[in-house]
Amino acid sequence: MPANRFNAFTDYGVGIGLRVPHYDHILSQKPVVDWFEIISENYMVGGGHALKVLDQILDQYRVVQHGVSMYFGSAQPLNREHLRRLKELTKRTNTPWLSDHLCWGSVDGRYTHDLLPLPYTFEAIRATAARIREVQDFLEIPIAVENVSSYAEFHESEMTEWEFLNEVVHAADCGILLDVNNIYVSSQNHGFDPMEYVNAVAPDRVAQIHIAGHSKFERYTLDTHDHPVLDPVWKLYARAIERVGPTATLLEWDDNIPTFDEVHAEALKANRYRPEGNADALPLPMEEREEVEA
Amino acid sequence: MTLLEFQRRMAEDVSRPLTAGFMMQEVGPDGSSVAESVANYVKPNGRLSSFERLEIYNRQYWFRLIAAVSEDFPALNAMLGPKRFDELILNYLEENPSTSFNLRDLGAQLPSWLEDHPEFTGAHLDLAVDVARLEWAYIEAFDRAAMPPLDETDLAALQPTSVLALQPHLQLLALRYAAEKVVLAVHKNKPDVDIVSSAVIERKTSRQVRLPKPRRSLTYLVVHRYQNSVYYRRIDRGAFLLLSAIREGKPLAIVVDKAFCQSGLLPSARAKKIRQYFVHAAELGWLIANPA
Numbered sequence A: 001m002p003a004n005r006f007n008a009f010t011d012y013g014v015g016i017g018l019r020v021p022h023y024d025h026i027l028s029q030k031p032v033v034d035w036f037e038i039i040s041e042n043y044m045v046g047g048g049h050a051l052k053v054l055d056q057i058l059d060q061y062r063v064v065q066h067g068v069s070m071y072f073g074s075a076q077p078l079n080r081e082h083l084r085r086l087k088e089l090t091k092r093t094n095t096p097w098l099s100d101h102l103c104w105g106s107v108d109g110r111y112t113h114d115l116l117p118l119p120y121t122f123e124a125i126r127a128t129a130a131r132i133r134e135v136q137d138f139l140e141i142p143i144a145v146e147n148v149s150s151y152a153e154f155h156e157s158e159m160t161e162w163e164f165l166n167e168v169v170h171a172a173d174c175g176i177l178l179d180v181n182n183i184y185v186s187s188q189n190h191g192f193d194p195m196e197y198v199n200a201v202a203p204d205r206v207a208q209i210h211i212a213g214h215s216k217f218e219r220y221t222l223d224t225h226d227h228p229v230l231d232p233v234w235k236l237y238a239r240a241i242e243r244v245g246p247t248a249t250l251l252e253w254d255d256n257i258p259t260f261d262e263v264h265a266e267a268l269k270a271n272r273y274r275p276e277g278n279a280d281a282l283p284l285p286m287e288e289r290e291e292v293e294a
Numbered sequence B: 001m002t003l004l005e006f007q008r009r010m011a012e013d014v015s016r017p018l019t020a021g022f023m024m025q026e027v028g029p030d031g032s033s034v035a036e037s038v039a040n041y042v043k044p045n046g047r048l049s050s051f052e053r054l055e056i057y058n059r060q061y062w063f064r065l066i067a068a069v070s071e072d073f074p075a076l077n078a079m080l081g082p083k084r085f086d087e088l089i090l091n092y093l094e095e096n097p098s099t100s101f102n103l104r105d106l107g108a109q110l111p112s113w114l115e116d117h118p119e120f121t122g123a124h125l126d127l128a129v130d131v132a133r134l135e136w137a138y139i140e141a142f143d144r145a146a147m148p149p150l151d152e153t154d155l156a157a158l159q160p161t162s163v164l165a166l167q168p169h170l171q172l173l174a175l176r177y178a179a180e181k182v183v184l185a186v187h188k189n190k191p192d193v194d195i196v197s198s199a200v201i202e203r204k205t206s207r208q209v210r211l212p213k214p215r216r217s218l219t220y221l222v223v224h225r226y227q228n229s230v231y232y233r234r235i236d237r238g239a240f241l242l243l244s245a246i247r248e249g250k251p252l253a254i255v256v257d258k259a260f261c262q263s264g265l266l267p268s269a270r271a272k273k274i275r276q277y278f279v280h281a282a283e284l285g286w287l288i289a290n291p292a
């Protein structure tokens, strides 16, 4: 939904991921960008250049935090030190909501640094929802969980991925970061209809949408974030916007990163599918915006 | 299978060492078939077997970790050459899996691990260890915290019983070679590691550079951050001992004694030296209040 309790009743438009190769351009040219998404872990350090750049960005732009290592689906207790440091960063950024993935990636204190898919079981729903609630309570900001792309399915699964997603966010009472590229990638790898997925997602819980590029290989499709968004993904995006309204949207581009202008222009194509957006339009400058407070 | 049992099993397969050709191993360390074990929990599809589906994760696990550590040790890579370096990194990672949520911490044990593994460095063990220590010190100096430094008033109020501390970003090194010459010769262009997509397609190879061959000579270095840039600064033995004692939390009277252990300097010269050390450290903002 455009503004709902899962994105703290904000009404953000189209943003891009803040990436190191663009730091200089952003700080020197000050381009008009509706918002930036940062990878929390890159700024969970004691000090130095990254935090200095972040502070300068925060002076001029709206920033939302996105994490890659909370592993909501892990079967073991949360890492308290991780949570404490994440909260410290949320105080710095004032992120209105915070997202991480519906996946697991560590066990017995060892980290894979990957976003591993869960078996879609009732046990996994309970465990994941409990962890999301715990994080939400500790951080005191709304959480949105993102569907990941995957390359494997499991015998243990008792439902579809979209049923699992809906069950988890309902049980945790949290939001969804709907990644339509991940839906597409997984649909190619697992042979389901991606439109059925988009049509099934609880529309009132969508806090944010991710778009990205992927790579198709002979026998599988990889979520590579190194290309422009492909047509079938735009189709899913259009349908998602139709169902949930013009929701905060973010383009992820993480490898073979082109110039800032190219990435931004690709992101702004999303406006073609947004009712109030005119094609490729730049967002309003900061001072002309009306902020909606929670 | 409980969720925890499932995750332990899959984590073991995902992090299983690859074959020499960077593919998933077909036989486990106990002689069992990996394909059979994987087929027990991963479904095949029309194009890929259970084994092949998990192999995507297994390869990506290694490519991601190798890439992350390699980025932190470009000079060690240049010094040993890509073949030996890759082998070293693989062995390091097999023995030191990640125990931090942050990929940044992955290389922390590499210098000390390398010290115990001369088989990867040939005749250049000491230099390789020095280079690795220096490269890790760079990472630490780059993003560890900076606290408000002591000012002149604070310094004037110090007593022999006072306990100070050093900036968290400041790294103290006693090296056997002037390894900074090697590190500085390698072009520094360290991009941050972002993982948001769950894919790494190919391993990135690094290019070769011509390296200086420093002679063996005791080298004391401070690696520190100043206005968001990292610097290597040579110091003498006395300064090294003094700063080390401060880091150990010793009171100033002992810090001063330590600085001149086995030194032939006369007491009057010592007082002058001590003043120099403190003025220098204070100017660079290295000294902070004891956080305890």
Ligand SMILES: [Fe+2]
Residues within 6 Å of the ligand: A146, A179, A182, A210, A252, B196
């Ligand atoms: Fe995403």
